[in-house]
Amino acid sequence: MRFHREGNTIMWVxxxxxxxxxAGIYFTGISWLMLLTGLVSLVFWxxxxxxxxxxxxxxxxxxxxxxxxxxxxxxxxxxxFETEYLNREVRQISIFMSPVxxxxxxxxxxxxxxxxxxxxxxxxxxxxxxxxxxxxxxxSVVKHANGTEILFxxxxxxxxxxxxxxxxxxxxIEKGHEFGFIKFGSRVDIFVPLDxxxxxxxxxxxxxxxxxxxxxxx
Numbered sequence: 001m002r003f004h005r006e007g008n009t010i011m012w013v014x015x016x017x018x019x020x021x022x023a024g025i026y027f028t029g030i031s032w033l034m035l036l037t038g039l040v041s042l043v044f045w046x047x048x049x050x051x052x053x054x055x056x057x058x059x060x061x062x063x064x065x066x067x068x069x070x071x072x073x074x075x076x077x078x079x080x081f082e083t084e085y086l087n088r089e090v091r092q093i094s095i096f097m098s099p100v101x102x103x104x105x106x107x108x109x110x111x112x113x114x115x116x117x118x119x120x121x122x123x124x125x126x127x128x129x130x131x132x133x134x135x136x137x138x139x140s141v142v143k144h145a146n147g148t149e150i151l152f153x154x155x156x157x158x159x160x161x162x163x164x165x166x167x168x169x170x171x172x173i174e175k176g177h178e179f180g181f182i183k184f185g186s187r188v189d190i191f192v193p194l195d196x197x198x199x200x201x202x203x204x205x206x207x208x209x210x211x212x213x214x215x216x217x218x
Contacts, residue, residue: 004104006164006181007052014048047099051183055102057209059176063145066108066196066214067175068206069152070188071101074213077202082191084139085115086151090191091198093213095206103182106209107142108190109150109216110175113167115141138165138180142173148193148216157186176209193217 003011018041025037061067076094097103119137136156143149154163165180173179182188190213192198197215200206206213 002054002056003049004052004054004181006183007048010183011049011052014045018042018045051099051103053102054104057106057176057207059209061175061212062215063110063175064216064218065175065212066150066190066192066216067106068095068208068211068213069105069108069179069190070095070097070103070206071208072097072188072205074200074202074204074206075187076189077198077200079194080191082151084117084151085141086149086191089194090151091194091196091214093190093192093198093200095188095190097182097186097188102208103186104178104208105154105180105182105188107167107173107175107177107179108152108213109142109144110173110177111142111144111150113140113169113171113173114143114149115139115151116165116167116169118163118165136163138163140165140167140179144216146216151191153189154180154182155187155189156182190214 021041022038025034059067072095075096076092078092079089080092082090117139138154141149141151154165156163162183167179192214195217200213
């Protein structure tokens, strides 16, 4: 299994601390304490390691298909007025990522990166209605070849304390390009045109870089 580079420091520190803790408990000679500590620390170590797993995924989506930028659960599908960049009514699709999901983020569509901005903010729980506008977040926009711009946001949650985004304005990216990572649970919002066909519903669990969540009008 491959692991994401964003987890290198955390994984090494966790491994060293787990080994040091178990070594210290071993010298107490208390059998039940050694067993309990070993089991608990092993579970904790596995949880940390699986969080940074890096699955190899390819998508065969059509150029008009919008793919899920992250693993998780669809928690919002609604019409909103986007005020930061698009300044018009669009359809918002929100995917909540729990700590057990893969937390790599992929671009939902191919095109030119026309906008990027980081916003400092709060750490409300990711499903809070105001997390999209009040939490720490990044906003990115990719312009499709047909002129349609798709806006998407990485949003920090109560546990997510670091958002990583690799996009640069002016670069051309492919659909499914790895554009970022959010550590320890959060949310991604995607804003699509009102005439786009929505292919998911509330409660669905899309797979990042594979599940087609919407389709642009030809």
